Amino acid sequence: MSEINVPADQRKAIAALDVSRLDELLDQCLREERLVGLSDLRLYDCGDYIREQLRIFEKAVQGHSAAKAPKKRAQTEHDVRRAGSSLISAVHQMQSRIEREQREDELFVVDDNVGQPYLHSNRLSVSVSYRWRSQASEPWEFGSIKFTHTHQFAPAYLSAQPRRKPSAAAQATAKEAELFQVWDHLRRLALHSVKEYFQKGGDGSKIPQTFQAKQDTYGGGLNNFSASFWNDRR
Structure with missing residues (x-):
C-alpha cells in the first residue's frame, strides 16, 4: 500500500502534464458545455487527488450543459469555473510534490x-x-x-x-x-x-x-505523535 511516495507511473504522468494546455481545454469545455480533449492529457493516470478533481469538473460541466433557467445557468457556470480552478491547483500541487520527492530521493x-x-x-x-x-x-x-x-x-x-x-x-x-x-x-x-x-x-x-509506540496519555491508544521516535511529544 503506497502511503508517502507518489508511484513512479503517476510521477511520469503528472510531470508530463502541460498546465497551459489543460487551462485552454477547461475554458473550451466551459464554452462548448461539453468535455473536450481532456482524455488526451491522461489525467486519470495521475493519482486519486487529480482524478477526483477531474470527476468534479466533469460533473460540473454536465450540470451546466443540462441547466436551462438563467439563474441556474449562472450558478452552474460558477461551479464549472470553480471546479476548473481546483483541478489546476491540484495539478500544481502534485507537480510541486513530485519535484520535492525527486530532490529528496537523492538523499x-x-x-x-x-x-x-x-x-x-x-x-x-x-x-x-x-x-x-x-x-x-x-x-x-x-x-x-x-x-x-x-x-x-x-x-x-x-x-x-x-x-x-x-x-x-x-x-x-x-x-x-x-x-x-x-x-x-x-x-x-x-x-x-x-x-x-x-x-x-x-x-x-x-x-x-x-x-x-507512545501511547496516548488519555486513551492509551495511538495519536499523531505515537511513532515520533525522534522527539518526546505525546
Whole structure:
C-alpha cells in the first residue's frame, strides 16, 4: 500500500502534464458545455487527488450543459469555473510534490510498501525500511526500524451491547477488523515519522532498530505523535 511516495507511473504522468494546455481545454469545455480533449492529457493516470478533481469538473460541466433557467445557468457556470480552478491547483500541487520527492530521493528513500500482516495477536508491529546518504555522490546506506504497539480492546461494558450476543466467529471477525484498523494507523504513523525525520535532516545511522509506540496519555491508544521516535511529544 503506497502511503508517502507518489508511484513512479503517476510521477511520469503528472510531470508530463502541460498546465497551459489543460487551462485552454477547461475554458473550451466551459464554452462548448461539453468535455473536450481532456482524455488526451491522461489525467486519470495521475493519482486519486487529480482524478477526483477531474470527476468534479466533469460533473460540473454536465450540470451546466443540462441547466436551462438563467439563474441556474449562472450558478452552474460558477461551479464549472470553480471546479476548473481546483483541478489546476491540484495539478500544481502534485507537480510541486513530485519535484520535492525527486530532490529528496537523492538523499533518502523510505519504502512505503509495507505488507499486510496476519493479525492473530493484539501485539502489533510495522517494519519500515529505508536508505540514505549524506550526499548524492556517496554510496547508499540501508536500515530499518520496527515499530511495536500493544492494542487494548475496550471493555465490553463500554461498548453498545447488541440485543443478541454475536457468535464467537462474529466476535473474532470484529476483533480482527479492529486490529487491522489499529495496525493500519500504526503503519501510516510509522511511515510519516521516518520520512519527516529525514526531511528534518536526521541522520539515518541514529534511527533505533526498534521503537515502542507512545501511547496516548488519555486513551492509551495511538495519536499523531505515537511513532515520533525522534522527539518526546505525546
